[in-house]
Amino acid sequence: MRGSSPRMTGKNRPDRPYITQMRPQDILMPVPAGLCCKPGRFHIDPVRPVERAVITHGHSDHARPGHGAVLATRATLDMMRLRYGDNFAGSTQAIAYGETIKLGDVTLKFHPAGHVLGSAQIAVSCKDTCIVASGDYKDAPDPTCAPFEVVPCDVFITEATFGLPVFRHGDAGDEVKKLMASVALFPERAHLVGAYSLGKAQRVIALLRAAGYDAPIYLHGAMEKITRYYESRGVALGDLRPVKGMRKADLAGTITLAPPSATSDIWTRRFPDPVTAFASGWMRVRARARQRGVELPLVISDHADWDGLTATIDATGAGEIWVTHGQEDALVHWCTAKGLAARPLDLVGYGDEDEGEAMPAGEDTEA
Numbered sequence: 001m002r003g004s005s006p007r008m009t010g011k012n013r014p015d016r017p018y019i020t021q022m023r024p025q026d027i028l029m030p031v032p033a034g035l036c037c038k039p040g041r042f043h044i045d046p047v048r049p050v051e052r053a054v055i056t057h058g059h060s061d062h063a064r065p066g067h068g069a070v071l072a073t074r075a076t077l078d079m080m081r082l083r084y085g086d087n088f089a090g091s092t093q094a095i096a097y098g099e100t101i102k103l104g105d106v107t108l109k110f111h112p113a114g115h116v117l118g119s120a121q122i123a124v125s126c127k128d129t130c131i132v133a134s135g136d137y138k139d140a141p142d143p144t145c146a147p148f149e150v151v152p153c154d155v156f157i158t159e160a161t162f163g164l165p166v167f168r169h170g171d172a173g174d175e176v177k178k179l180m181a182s183v184a185l186f187p188e189r190a191h192l193v194g195a196y197s198l199g200k201a202q203r204v205i206a207l208l209r210a211a212g213y214d215a216p217i218y219l220h221g222a223m224e225k226i227t228r229y230y231e232s233r234g235v236a237l238g239d240l241r242p243v244k245g246m247r248k249a250d251l252a253g254t255i256t257l258a259p260p261s262a263t264s265d266i267w268t269r270r271f272p273d274p275v276t277a278f279a280s281g282w283m284r285v286r287a288r289a290r291q292r293g294v295e296l297p298l299v300i301s302d303h304a305d306w307d308g309l310t311a312t313i314d315a316t317g318a319g320e321i322w323v324t325h326g327q328e329d330a331l332v333h334w335c336t337a338k339g340l341a342a343r344p345l346d347l348v349g350y351g352d353e354d355e356g357e358a359m360p361a362g363e364d365t366e367a
């Protein structure tokens with residue numbers, strides 16, 4: 001394993017006798033199946049089937065079917081069931097935010113990650129050392145899920161999807177106002193908003209409602225199940241209708257949410273002269289928007305931006321930072337310059353749901 005030199009260990013707590021300290025890499029370590037906790041005999045967000053999986057959130061690259069036992073929040077388990085069917089795991093156990101559970105020699109506690117409904121950071125404590133695996137997270141407000149919680153720890157494992165200083169997402173509410181302005185400007189055209197079907201779509205709808213948009217919002221078939229699930233968990237989303245069966249002319253002046261890949265497919269022919277929008281943190285990059293043929297880029301991300309990542313790392317008080325899936329180098333460099341021990345984790349198998357590539361087969365079909 002990389003970076004397992006002794007200088008990486010215990011640096012943040014020099015006052016404690018080393019006898020009560022465990023080296024963090026003895027608690028959690030990256031293996032091909034994912035992050036492995038040997039003393040607890042489980043993996044976090046495993047990318048291959050394992051005996052016991054602890055899962056941060058429902059996105060398909062983190063929550064995969066075929067594990068023996070799965071420990072996750074109720075919402076994450078429900079989303080896995082919706083997506084994969086009742087037999088997605090040998091057994092399941094739901095855990096609430098703030099609840100503690102002992103597995104082998106370690107104690108686990110779940111905290112909100114602010115990423116999507118049910119998303120959790122997992123604090124893994126063994127003896128005197130606490131490691132927080134944050135999965136995907138954002139510190140920006142989101143009406144559709146519990147707000148991100150700062151969890152003090154010794155080692156913080158952070159994502160780096162937007163780990164470059166150029167990424168500053170701004171206020172998602174302003175982006176939704178751009179969409180509403182476009183609808184007002186082009187009443188004869190349909191607006192087709194590409195948004196990942198778990199989390200992003202519901203957040204865009206909730207932001208539209210918060211901005212006062214109360215007309216029906218239309219859904220691509222792939223969005224329906226998960227969106228209805230959000231509603232069943234108390235997230236109010238207003239008047240939602242399936243777009244299927246609508247007459248083309250009746251879609252003028254309306255907003256439809258669809259998976260990102262559907263917005264560049266022949267499926268769009270059912271809409272009158274559609275304005276194609278795309279809600280993603282990547283829309284900060286003009287070239288990406290152009291490349292995808294996006295007419296109306298909306299910078300709305302479910303991941304922390306550069307300021308969010310660095311502020312969160314600071315706030316945890318962790319002396320050691322492990323950086324995973326995304327643009328690790330700049331963030332590792334930033335940490336090192338601040339005197340923190342930091343290294344990339346080199347975990348593989350985590351896609352970027354913002355690009356829509358992580359969508360499982362069958363969810364992205366004509367509907």
Ligand SMILES: [Zn+2]
Nearest residue numbers: 057059136353
């Ligand atoms: Zn995610």
Ligand SMILES: [Zn+2]
Nearest residue numbers: 061136350351
């Ligand atoms: Zn991810």
